[in-house]
Amino acid sequence: MEDKLKAVIVEDEMASRETLSTYLDNYCPDVQVLAEADSIKNGLEIIKKHKPDVVFLDIEMPYGNAFDLLEQIPEINFEIVFVTAYSNYAIKALNLSASYYILKPVSIDELIKAIEKIKANKSNSELSIHSKILLDNIQEVNRPNHKIVLPTLNGFEIVHVRDIIRCQANDNFTEFYLKDKQKKLISRTLKFYEELLTDFDFVRVHKSHLINFQYVSKYIKGKGGQIEMADGSVVDVSVSKKAEFLDRFK
Known part of the structure; x- marks a missing residue:
């Protein structure tokens, strides 16, 4: 027993x-x-x-x-x-x-x-x-040094918040794109991580995209526009999120 x-x-x-x-x-x-x-x-x-x-x-x-x-x-x-x-x-x-x-x-x-x-x-x-x-x-005063536990299908992984470039919705899962080029499929919704990471300078720019503002390299004009990230990836900005995103540069 x-x-x-x-x-x-x-x-x-x-x-x-x-x-x-x-x-x-x-x-x-x-x-x-x-x-x-x-x-x-x-x-x-x-x-x-x-x-x-x-x-x-x-x-x-x-x-x-x-x-x-x-x-x-x-x-x-x-x-x-x-x-x-x-x-x-x-x-x-x-x-x-x-x-x-x-x-x-x-x-x-x-x-x-x-x-x-x-x-x-x-x-x-x-x-x-x-x-x-x-x-x-x-105990960590420096917020970018905070760690996050990501539940995967096989257990969990621990990463520094500062190493997350962006997150992308995939049905009820979220794909994490990291600074070291790794990609993680996490069994939680993007909405969950939007609420969790907002205080760490993450911005929801589209229904499918949550980005780390620190890794924004370029903004490309358009109806909503697009953002090029530090890893070379490009994400769409929705029309409804465009003004909020651009306000961050003021």
């Missing part, structure tokens, strides 16, 4: 801790909750004591946040499921790293899905890699 995942919950609200613990007990038989904590200080103590496989961690807590806790752990050798009320900054950071998170109020389906993913990654020796990338990004 497969060993259960040892878990702890770090959440300052008692009602939220009780709800999560009950859901795990009733719907996730592969998880055993060993302890709960209501603060960063107590969370550190139970993590050190129980050495869990997975930590359910609220992002915003009194006297600090989840990242303050993680920075005090020399080696993250457990997976993390972040439990959070909606925060645009937090969600973008979590999506960049492909970390597991559940929005409050907790959905049973999303909870089960997170546990299934963790079990799969644990068997593939990929424990905590998402959390490590997340923490690296949180």
